[in-house]
Structures are given as structure tokens and as C-alpha cells.
Amino acid sequence: MDNSSMNYLCLAAALDPAFIIQQPIPVTIEQLTAILCCTPRNVKFILRKLEEQQLITWIPGRGRGHYSQLTFLRSVDEVLEEKFQDMVSKGRIKPAIELIGQYQVNEPLKERLLTVLDKQMGFWSEPGSTSGQEVLRISRNRPMEKLDPAMVYTAFETYLLGHICSTLITYDAENGGFMPGLAHTWEANADSTSYLFYLRKGVRFHHGRTMTSRDVKETLQRLIGLDSPAISHFKDICHVGLESDYRIRFDLVQPNTFFLHLFSSIYMSILPYDVDFAANPVGTGPYQVLDLNEDVLVLGAYDLYYGIRPLLDRVEIWYLPHLGSSVRQYQLTDAGHNPLPAGEDQGHSIDYPALGCRYILFNFKREGLHQQQAVRQALRILYNQPAMIRELGGNRIMPADSFLPWKSSDHEFTEPPLEEARALLEAGGYGGEVLTIAYRTRKEDQEEASWLLERGRKIGLQLQLHPLTEYDLTDIMNHADLLIAEEVLEDDWQWGMINYFRNESNYLHDLLLDRQKTTLKRVLNHFSRLPAEERAELLDLSESKLRDNCWVLYGCHMNKKAQLSQNLFGLQTGSFGFLDISKLWVKSGFQ
Structure with missing residues (x-):
């Protein structure tokens, strides 16, 4: 479809x-000239095209x-939907996204359009080239946050x-140790x-230059210069020595047996010193x-990657605020861009x-x-874990008494009557x-x-809901007494904690107040x-401070759930329960 539908x-x-x-x-030609922002001659040309496509009739x-x-x-909804599907x-x-925002779209039509858009997510094999470009599209229902390691x-x-980005070393969750990354080996002194x-030699950044030890040193300096919120982890470093282009030494003010965890973290992703990453x-x-x-965000496979080049050629992450699904789609469609019919076997979920x-x-x-502990204890009864799982269900699989599931499994949960909360x-x-609860619109x-x-109404507690479309600290600080949140830890759980x-x-x-943070800091000091x-043991003690x-x-x-194509291979989960995109590939089988 050409521009006639837009006109x-x-x-x-x-x-x-x-x-x-x-x-x-x-109407007059003068009116249409102003509407279409073109000459009277072009207006007549546009009208003729619209007539040819049986969109209008025109009697001068x-x-x-x-x-x-x-x-x-034809109705606006019909033409808009046809144009949207074409895009x-x-x-x-x-x-296509801009088209939805450009015109007034009623809710039923918006739902249909977003359903069409959702079906475009997943895997696509682009026709027209012998290389067989394979593309993964992922939708997100919130905007991109800061994409900066610091x-x-x-x-x-x-x-x-x-x-x-890559780090000097990587954490191996299965074995609880470390694997080479940008550094092929490392060593520490006795204390x-x-x-x-x-x-490694010959590692290239995406802009073409070879990585050296200077990039490693400047990456650390960048954390300091930007006052990264994670900078306290690196406070023990007192000197960085560039012993050669491919050897770098870090001297510390005190023993640090946790040091390797820091250099496998995302904050120490090695960046080029001659490029502004932001x-x-x-x-x-x-x-x-x-x-x-x-x-x-569009990512392309880097052919000069020092490891194994990804098999997926391109990854697109689209911000689609109205889709709202919490299930990640890793579905596969054919080269003709025709999603599988509803009801047919489209693969499986994991x-x-x-x-x-x-x-x-x-x-x-x-x-x-809420500053009163008795009131918080009442809310502890109100926010009862077994009751919430039983009554709300969904992806809630286990009551929590810790951020760590294996700790929670050791706890014996009870369900006190709500009258105990009233007494508290x-x-x-x-x-x-009125107590105000802030929460993200998920x-x-x-x-x-x-x-x-x-549940609050049953015991005479007046709660007020305060939805947040985005994380706005000022809004939370000024209006919220409670905040519903979720913490997802990395596979390196000690680092995550x-x-x-x-x-x-x-x-x-x-x-938290400064005195509360000081209490936690004192527990974790060594x-x-x-x-x-x-x-x-120290992490367990810190959690007990929060809990008690x-x-x-x-x-x-x-x-967490993901919908997978039955032809999708290379499934390897990484931190936070996401699939490692660089390992995914599509098996077409015999045609």
C-alpha cells in the first residue's frame, strides 16, 4: 500500500x-491544499489516486x-488497520507505533492493532538474501532505563x-568459580x-580498536569519575599498575577475598577509553x-567478537507500553512473515x-x-505469604522469608488471623x-x-493506592508510605546480595534512614x-535485620516464563532468568 492511505x-x-x-x-481545493500541505496540482493528483483505489469519490x-x-x-478504522498491518x-x-499515536484510536481497535504488533515479536528469518538473516524481536512494556555499566x-x-560488553572474568554459577573472559588468566598474592x-591479545572493540590494559584502568576511573552507585565495592583499590599493554595489577589497602566477584560484575564491563559510552x-x-x-534498541552480531560469533544476526528490543505481557516471546515465524495460526502447536513454554x-x-x-513497629507487624500479617499465593496465584510459586529460595524453604510459614493485625x-x-501504597503498573x-x-478494609485499615508509571523517587518520597517492589538477583548470589x-x-x-543503613553497614563491614x-553468614544476619x-x-x-519455538536450540539461561541470546539458533530441518 502506498501513501494514499496516509493521505x-x-x-x-x-x-x-x-x-x-x-x-x-x-470542500474546496484551497481547504485540501492546506490540509495536505501541497500545491493544488498535487492535491488533484492525490485525489485521483484515492479514487483509483476506491477510497473516495470526488466531484469537482x-x-x-x-x-x-x-x-x-471506507471507515477510518478499516483503513488505519489495513495500513498498520502493511507496516x-x-x-x-x-x-506502525507512531501511527497509533498519530490518530484517535478507540480501545477495541487499539487492542486489535497491538495484537498484530505482538505477533511480530519473536524470531524472523528475513527473505531476499542468501545469508538468511535471522532476527529476534522482543517487546517490553516499559521504556529503556540507563544503558550504562557504571x-x-x-x-x-x-x-x-x-x-x-565483556568483563575480565565471568562467574560460573554451576561450579561456584570463575572462568576467563577478556583476561585469559589471573593470580593473587598470598594475602x-x-x-x-x-x-587476551587482539580483542577488538566494536569501533575497531584493539583493547589494552589502559582501557581496563580507565574503566575503573570512569566509575570513580561518574560517582557510580557501585563505587563503594572498589574502595579497597589503592593503586593500578599498567605492567604492559596486556598485564594490569591492582593493589589493595587490605585483604579482599571477594575481589574477583567485583571484576566479573557488570560494573567492570571494559569500555574503550577513547569513546564516550553514554x-x-x-x-x-x-x-x-x-x-x-x-x-x-537494535543489536547486530559482531563478526570480530573474540569468542564465538552469535548465530542470531540481529536483536531488536521494542518499547510497546500497552502490550503489558510478562511472558517473553521467543517464537519462530516463517520467511513469509506469517505467524502460526492460533491454536496450532507453536512450541512450548519454559x-x-x-x-x-x-x-x-x-x-x-x-x-x-508506619514508623511504628507494631503497625508494620500488622502489615506483615496483612501481607501474608501463603494467603497471597493461594488467593492470587499466577507466577507466585513459593512464600518468601529471604531473597534466597533455599533459605525460604527452611522457614515454617503460618497464617495468623486478621484480628491479630487489628490488635497490633x-x-x-x-x-x-490513610497509608499510601506505591506500586509500578505491572x-x-x-x-x-x-x-x-x-484485606485492609476487613480490619479497618485505610490504604490508598498510588500507581507509578515509572520509578520516580521524588514522587515516592513525597507520597508513599509503602512500596511494592521485586528484587531479582544474579547467578552470583553473594555478589547480588x-x-x-x-x-x-x-x-x-x-x-531507609541513615541510622538503619549504618546498622547494615556495621554488620557487613568485614x-x-x-x-x-x-x-x-553475614548476609543472613543482614537479612534478619530487615526481617526482624x-x-x-x-x-x-x-x-518467570518464556514462550519458545519447538525449532529453537541453544537454550542457556543466564543471570536474572533470561536466555543467553548469543547462544540461540534456529533449526529449520528438512523442507
């Missing part, structure tokens, strides 16, 4: 409310001062950066106060950034039990009755005040907020000097 929609929108199908509308006025007659033959079938996702604080963006990394995201990972804007949990955090920087409210001096958050609202307690960009840091078992004081109310562990 048709433009005319219909401009002439509304006079727009009526099959009824002539009096005879003589000066006489109106012409324009008759629309998405050709992979023009961004113009500042990243969300799971999905961390996952994406892991495909764009763990000095670490030496030996870098303006031009360049790394050494299996994928390079081809496009990044408010609508889409589950990813997430490391981490959903929870409630109190805003201690806001005055209110009275003990805390509750007199009918399915699970909305369900739990509404569920708490109804200590980062949760120390990182200055998360909910915990924002909403964390990095200890062996793994003793570090685990009701600073945090643990909710439930979640099960």
Missing part, C-alpha cells in the same frame, strides 16, 4: 466531525465559489549490557592484597549497538524460577504511623489514618496492591575479607 487518514482527521462514510462533504465544483463534493467510501508485515515497527540498576538492562590479570555504546561483546532511541523475591519496603523518610494496629496508635504489582486494599545492601541506586538505599561461608525489624516484608518467589 486518506489525514483528510479524514482534518475534516472530522464532518466525516461521514458514503455522504458527500462540501463547477465555477468560482462552488464547493466540490468529497465522499469517503508491521514489512518490519516497519516504529512507523549506572545500571535494572535486571533487563544489565542483561542487555552483558551482550554488548589477597594484590591481583594481576593477563589480558553517547556511543561501544564494548567488546558478541553484539554491537546498531540503533538506540526511545522506541527501539519456566525460570527467579533468584530473588517480591517484597514491601517502607518509606522511613516520610513521617507516619491499635497498639501502634492507629486512628484511621500485573503482579496491581494485583497485590488491590489485594492489600481489600552485597550489591543490594551497598548499592546507592536501589529502593533500599533510597528509603564482608570482603572473609571466606565464602562466613560471608554467607519489619523494615522489609518478604512476599513470594516468582516463576
